[in-house]
Amino acid sequence: MGDILIKNVMLVDALGERGPVDVLIGEGRILSLEGGEAQRVIEGKGRFLAPGFLDLHAHLREPGQEVKEDLATGLRAAVRGGYTDLVSMPNTNPPVDTPEAVRALRKKAQALGLARLYPAAALTQGQEGKTLTEAGLLKEAGAPLLTDDGRTNEDAGVLAAGLLGAAAFGLPVAVHAEDASLRRGGVMNDGPLADLLGLPGNPPEAEAARVARDLEVLRYALRRAQARPHLHVQHLSTRRALELVREAKRAGLPVTAEATPHHLTLTEEALRSFDPLFKVAPPLRTGEDVEALIEGLLDGTLDAIATDHAPHTQAEKEMDLLRAPFGIPSLEVAFPLLYTELYRKRGFPLKRLVELFTDGPRKVLGLPPLHLEVGAEASLVLLDPKERPVDPKAFASKARFSPWAGWVLEGWPVLTLVEGRIVHEALE
Amino acid sequence: MKHLLDFQGWTRAEVESLLDTARVMAEVLERPVKRVPALQGFTVATVFFEPSTRTRLSFELAARRMSADVVSFAAATSSLQKGESYKDTLLTLEAMGVDAYVIRADAAGVPHQATRWVRGAVINGGDGRRAHPTQALLDAYTLLEALGGLEGRKIAIVGDILHSRVARSNAELLPLLGAEVWGAGPPALLPQSLPGVRLTPRLDEALAEADAVMVLRLQKERMEAGLVNLEDYIAHYQVTEARLKKAKPEAPLLHPGPMNRDVELEGTLADSARSLVNRQVHNGVAVRMAVLYHLLVGRER
Amino acid sequence: MRFKAELMNAEEMRRALYRIAHEVVEAGKGVEDLVLVGIHTRGIPLAERIARYIREFEGKEVPVGILDITLYRDDLSEIGVRPQVRQTRIPFDLTGKAVVLVDDVLYTGRTARAALDALMDLGRPKRIYLAVLIDRGHRELPIRADFVGKNVPTAKNEVVKVKLAEVDGEDRVELWEKEAA
Structure with a gap:
């Protein structure tokens, strides 16, 4: 006797699409794909079942900025978005830079019983870019990667030492790759549109220059380290930086990279509205960059789609474009957005799309793949093809606004399970 | 509207x-x-x-x-x-x-x-x-008063185009009235492009046969940010009596104010009959x- | 709108204006200090014609100014369409002058009220007269005309159309009726 039976459901994971089957879930696992007795039966006809999503990049703001988001709202937003696992960024107040802080976050998240939290730790103490944190102890406390995200790693020597230090423990070092001195006060993509709108531009070259530098730093670390370092480039936004990562991968460098839902679906044109909702770093780029990123998703240059969910208060996002903070909240819309915009509208392969939410990011963290097979962990998401408009007012996140408000999307998560336990349910 | x-x-x-x-x-x-x-x-x-x-x-x-x-x-x-x-x-x-x-x-x-x-x-x-649309409107008004019409007239805007709302608004407005707008300044103070304006780092090119010249204020912050060297700017981009010889005789001068005398504009010009600053x-x-x-x-x- | 009647033909209009010209000179006891101010749009050619008639029989030039009362209207904060503002050109000093305001139709009196306010802001005339081609009644303000070409009793749903050669290509005054809505 299982707990849940999902009947007549199509399966989709990194291996492909198959079904329909009757998925029997119990003891936190998939017990059978051929049905059986269960306490609860859910009709899966017309729906897709996928492995639970993993977000490599979310800002949950706890501790210190709970006015923007906290673990409870952030992790509830995550399960509503189909995420069963999530990496939180350490640029909190104070920054997460000690094993104690990592353990405290994990403990609190476990008690919430929503998505599983992997709190990333700072690469340097206080994220100040000077003194390295204790990579080994942070790893043992549960940190999945080290990053100074929220800031840029201006000191190449510190980054090199960080990559070497993390390599010993198999920890990736994730970088927000923008040359701060080149981007200066840029608030949107630099180019003719920024010139027209009179907004300070953040040049695409600032990202490319920093990715190029970081790849050289990685080369150095690879040559010097007895273990294999791992550089993860966050939120790639430009064609040029993407090409650099592609070349580096071809050359066998241990680099991985992610792209965000906003860089894949929006362009700088959105800034014509002068709405700080669209202010994000790196900035929204051109249509050409979007096309390059989608190409990168297909050919494997990009390993994962990561949200960079960055909640702020409504009032902060109603400041002007110079003062409003950078960031777009997206945990609750990421999958339906890309399901609709990439798979439904452009025929992007569904199997690859799901992989970019599951096995892709799992591999970045060194986790084993998760496929829909008998015996597999029942961390799953049921996706509904029915159309529904994005309604930020209904978000669980404290950031109840969205650049995609009103967009009509398909592929909404209607049921999210973590180890067989229902953590989100929106079945009709 | x-x-x-x-x-x-x-x-x-x-x-x-x-x-x-x-x-x-x-x-x-x-x-x-x-x-x-x-x-x-x-x-x-x-x-x-x-x-x-x-x-x-x-x-x-x-x-x-x-x-x-x-x-x-x-x-x-x-x-x-x-x-x-x-x-x-x-x-x-x-x-x-x-x-x-x-x-x-x-x-x-x-x-x-x-x-x-x-x-x-x-x-x-x-x-x-x-x-700064009302500034551009008053500039257009003043230019029409001085020149009679703007059709086919060459208007040179000189200085920090990149950071100037006055330049942007004039770049939108004056071509609507038929004017040919040029923008000249040091490369670090020019945008990559601006619809309606021909941009050049060569002041002489912009001033040549100009029917009117609009001089922009050079802000101190730009020098502090290292975008421009003051002496160099004065030597190469200050609008002077001598440089104005390239423009049409009597071509009027506009400035949105407040003015840095002897920085962007030669002081004697600011007080000359060519200056339309008070009309503006x-x-x-x-x-x-x-x-x-x-x-x-x-x-x- | 439906055409109802012709109120004046070209010859009648000429005679009415000629009479007004005479009355103006008589009232002003000559043309010293006399000036004419036409209210946009049709008051302007009317004022010019009166000036021409005076020149014909007096041999003297009476200055003519033009006045746009738009900025003095009392309904600008209520109306749904913005009226075009036009030039006011009074190239002489009004102070101490006898001013004859000239308009085509006197109706509610609001245009005349606005014109009076505008004139007061332009100078300090010793006397202001009002001359109109047609007075159609229905005053809403205590205003009357000093010189009237023709008094025409009208209903409120009627419209008086003054056509002038300078503006409309012919001299004629018509009465129209608005269709019930």
Whole structure:
């Protein structure tokens, strides 16, 4: 006797699409794909079942900025978005830079019983870019990667030492790759549109220059380290930086990279509205960059789609474009957005799309793949093809606004399970 | 025309109609009683998030000359950062029954954002580097007064084009009236492109046969940011008597003020008969009266 | 709108204006200090014609100015369409002058009220007269004309159309009736 039976459901994971089957879930696992007795039966006809999503990049703001988001709202937003696992960024107040802080976050998240939290730790103490944190102890406390995200790693020597230090423990070092001195006060993509709108531009070259530098730093670390370092480039936004990562991968460098839902679906044109909702770093780029990123998703240059969910208060996002903070909240819309915009509208392969939410990011963290097979962990998401408009007012996140408000999307998560336990349910 | 944010989407006919009204307003300003009751019952707020005495005074005088009630709100942006928002400020004014908001801010887009929050007319009083449409209108008015027409006329804008809202607004407006606009300045102070303007780092090229020359203010911050060296700028981009020989004889000079004498413009030129600076300030009131009339009368309240 | 009647033909109009010209000179006891001010739009050619008639029989030039009363209207904060503002051109000093305001139709009196306010702001005339081609009644303000071409009793749903050669290509005054809505 299982707990849940999902009947007549199509399966989709990194291996492909198959079904329909009757998925029997119990003891936190998939017990059978051929049905059986269960306490609860859910009709899966017309729906897709996928492995639970993993977000490599979310800002949950706890501790210190709970006015923007906290673990409870952030992790509830995550399960509503189909995420069963999530990496939180350490640029909190104070920054997460000690094993104690990592353990405290994990403990609190476990008690919430929503998505599983992997709190990333700072690469340097206080994220100040000077003194390295204790990579080994942070790893043992549960940190999945080290990053100074929220800031840029201006000191190449510190980054090199960080990559070497993390390599010993198999920890990736994730970088927000923008040359701060080149981007200066840029608030949107630099180019003719920024010139027209009179907004300070953040040049695409600032990202490319920093990715190029970081790849050289990685080369150095690879040559010097007895273990294999791992550089993860966050939120790639430009064609040029993407090409650099592609070349580096071809050359066998241990680099991985992610792209965000906003860089894949929006362009700088959105800034014509002068709405700080669209202010994000790196900035929204051109249509050409979007096309390059989608190409990168297909050919494997990009390993994962990561949200960079960055909640702020409504009032902060109603400041002007110079003062409003950078960031777009997206945990609750990421999958339906890309399901609709990439798979439904452009025929992007569904199997690859799901992989970019599951096995892709799992591999970045060194986790084993998760496929829909008998015996597999029942961390799953049921996706509904029915159309529904994005309604930020209904978000669980404290950031109840969205650049995609009103967009009509398909592929909404209607049921999210973590180890067989229902953590989100929106079945009709 | 619901708001005046910039000149995107404006037609030549709309601009000309506004300038025609401005000519009537200029005549009002010549009368013994320089005041008409046209905007009685309307309330105009000047909302300045960036200090600017000259522009604020010009708007307030324009509103009073039209018999509108005027309220003014000036806030350092620092107080905004303490938690009071643009939106709160504007909604407070809206609750007081304001019909038009003249908004000045150091960030591009604030007037644009304001149109999402208030029902009244929004007039851009200068937003960051983005636009300063009433300045461009008074420049156009002054140029038309001096040149008769702008069709086929070459207007050279000289200086820090990149950071200039005046340059951007003139770049939108003057070509609408048939002018050929050139922009010259050091490469670090030029945009990559600006629709409607031919950009060049060669001052002589922009000045050659120019019918009028508009000189922009060189801000200290640009030198501090290392974008330009002052001596170098003066040596190569200051508009001087000698350099003006390239332009048409008697080509008038405009400057949006306030001026750094002997930096962007040779001091003797600033006081010469070629300078239209005082006409610009004078015409500013008439142009702003016309803008208020066009935006407020006939508007659903 | 439906055409109802012709109120004046070209010859009648000429005679009416000629009479007004005479009355104006008589009232002003000559043309010293006399000036004419036509109200936009049709008041302007009417004022010019009166000036021409005076020149014909007096041999003297009477200055003519033009006045746009738009900025003095009392309904600008209520109307749904913005009226075009036009030039006012009074190239002489009004102070101490006898001013004859000239308009085509006197109806509610609001235009005349606005014109009076505008004139007061332009100078300090010693006397202001009002001359109209047609007085159709229905005053809303205590205003009357000093010189009238023709008094025409009308209903409120009727419209008086003054056509002038300078503006409309012919001299004629018509009465029209608005269709019930």
